[in-house]
Amino acid sequence: MAGIYLHIPFCRQACNYCDFYFITKQNKKDNFVQALLLELELQKNRLDGHEPIETYYFGGGTPSQLSDKHIDDILNILYKWYPIIPGGEITLEANPDDLSPERIRRWKAAGINRLSLGIQSLDEAQLHWMHRAHTAGQALSAVAMCQDAGMTNLTLDLIYGLPKTKPGAWEKQLLWLKDQQVPHFSAYALTLEPRTRLSKEIANGTQAPLEDSEMINCFTILESFIHSTNYEAYEISNFSLPDFRAKHNSAYWSGKPYLGFGPSAHSFISPHRIHTLPDLNSYLTQLINFNQLPPHSIENLTEHDFINEYILTRLRTIEGINLNFLREKYNYDLSKEFPSELQEWNTKGWIQYSEENISLTWKGRLQADGISSSLFKI
Numbered sequence: 042m043a044g045i046y047l048h049i050p051f052c053r054q055a056c057n058y059c060d061f062y063f064i065t066k067q068n069k070k071d072n073f074v075q076a077l078l079l080e081l082e083l084q085k086n087r088l089d090g091h092e093p094i095e096t097y098y099f100g101g102g103t104p105s106q107l108s109d110k111h112i113d114d115i116l117n118i119l120y121k122w123y124p125i126i127p128g129g130e131i132t133l134e135a136n137p138d139d140l141s142p143e144r145i146r147r148w149k150a151a152g153i154n155r156l157s158l159g160i161q162s163l164d165e166a167q168l169h170w171m172h173r174a175h176t177a178g179q180a181l182s183a184v185a186m187c188q189d190a191g192m193t194n195l196t197l198d199l200i201y202g203l204p205k206t207k208p209g210a211w212e213k214q215l216l217w218l219k220d221q222q223v224p225h226f227s228a229y230a231l232t233l234e235p236r237t238r239l240s241k242e243i244a245n246g247t248q249a250p251l252e253d254s255e256m257i258n259c260f261t262i263l264e265s266f267i268h269s270t271n272y273e274a275y276e277i278s279n280f281s282l283p284d285f286r287a288k289h290n291s292a293y294w295s296g297k298p299y300l301g302f303g304p305s306a307h308s309f310i311s312p313h314r315i316h317t318l319p320d321l322n323s324y325l326t327q328l329i330n331f332n333q334l335p336p337h338s339i340e341n342l343t344e345h346d347f348i349n350e351y352i353l354t355r356l357r358t359i360e361g362i363n364l365n366f367l368r369e370k371y372n373y374d375l376s377k378e379f380p381s382e383l384q385e386w387n388t389k390g391w392i393q394y395s396e397e398n399i400s401l402t403w404k405g406r407l408q409a410d411g412i413s414s415s416l417f418k419i
């Protein structure tokens with residue numbers, strides 16, 4: 042099944058850790074939507090001959106920064122040129138400070154059936170430290186507001202390993218989420234990305250460097266929480282109740298085709314990966330003035346790329362790497378290429394390993410990047 046991704050680059054303010062493409066100027070939203078509709082029309086035949094479309098995903102940036110009319114206009118074009126299967130998953134990322142009961146009802150009536158809420162933390166001091174635009178009170182009431190409006194298919198984004206996490210605070214957040222019966226959540230370890238406000242502040246000494254111990258402590262609490270609930274850790278950063286896995290993101294991890302629209306969006310139609318330049322001005326000029334596709338790069342994926350991408354993404358999932366798939370499709374046998382490494386990681390308790398499969402243990406999830414890059418085909 043194919044998916045459609047839309048990158049909406051507007052944010053109310055810049056969070057200190059964020060390295061996504063976003064802008065905080067608010068005056069180009071109408072032009073952006075006009076350009077996006079043109080881009081959707083220009084590409085309308087790109088998925089001909091491919092699988093039916095199962096998911097739409099409004100990501101960003103902050104899609105809830107668009108007006109409801111903008112969202113209606115985009116959906117109407119999507120329904121027209123990229124018809125989705127009945128019951129397909131339509132997700133909108135929204136921040137708590139953009140929600141109101143009326144907006145949620147209107148989004149639902151327009152066809153949005155899943156909201157991804159950028160909660161990040163329920164601690165006022167941590168939200169302030171991250172430079173988030175919402176308060177803890179808004180985060181707390183966001184879930185109730187969605188549920189009252191009949192939008193029960195929710196996913197929440199949380200960040201852990203933040204400096205000076207108060208004892209018990211992270212566990213309390215996880216228990217709150219369970220009490221609210223939130224069916225899906227993503228929990229990301231805070232990482233330092235170059236060119237973010239946080240990395241500049243650490244470099245100039247106004248912030249202390251991040252401590253691995255904070256992250257590992259929260260990770261251990263997360264592991265205990267998952268073991269004591271019926272959330273499934275189906276991907277390193279993604280957790281769901283039964284039948285609530287994210288269909289859109291799962292398609293990325295399974296190598297399915299998808300089309301991305303908007304500045305900085307990626308598309309994948311085998312064997313090509315297309316990356317639109319992360320620049321709103323050139324995006325607007327090219328589409329509105331010339332009715333041409335925005336500046337983009339095209340990468341021709343080689344067999345090596347496919348193998349390495351499979352290893353990287355599948356190792357992050359609960360299913361792990363299917364060794365027979367690699368043997369049969371690419372004649373690449375990890376058990377013969379890396380017998381001593383696999384044995385060592387198995388002994389250390391980082392992987393579960395059989396003739397058919399390699400998957401990470403909880404302990405191994407902390408080593409995921411090192412393990413997958415060691416297994417790459419060079």
Ligand code: SF4
Pocket residue numbers: 051052053054055056059060061063101102103136159
């Ligand atoms: S984390 Fe989300 S809301 Fe914050 S700047 Fe990045 S995209 Fe915008």
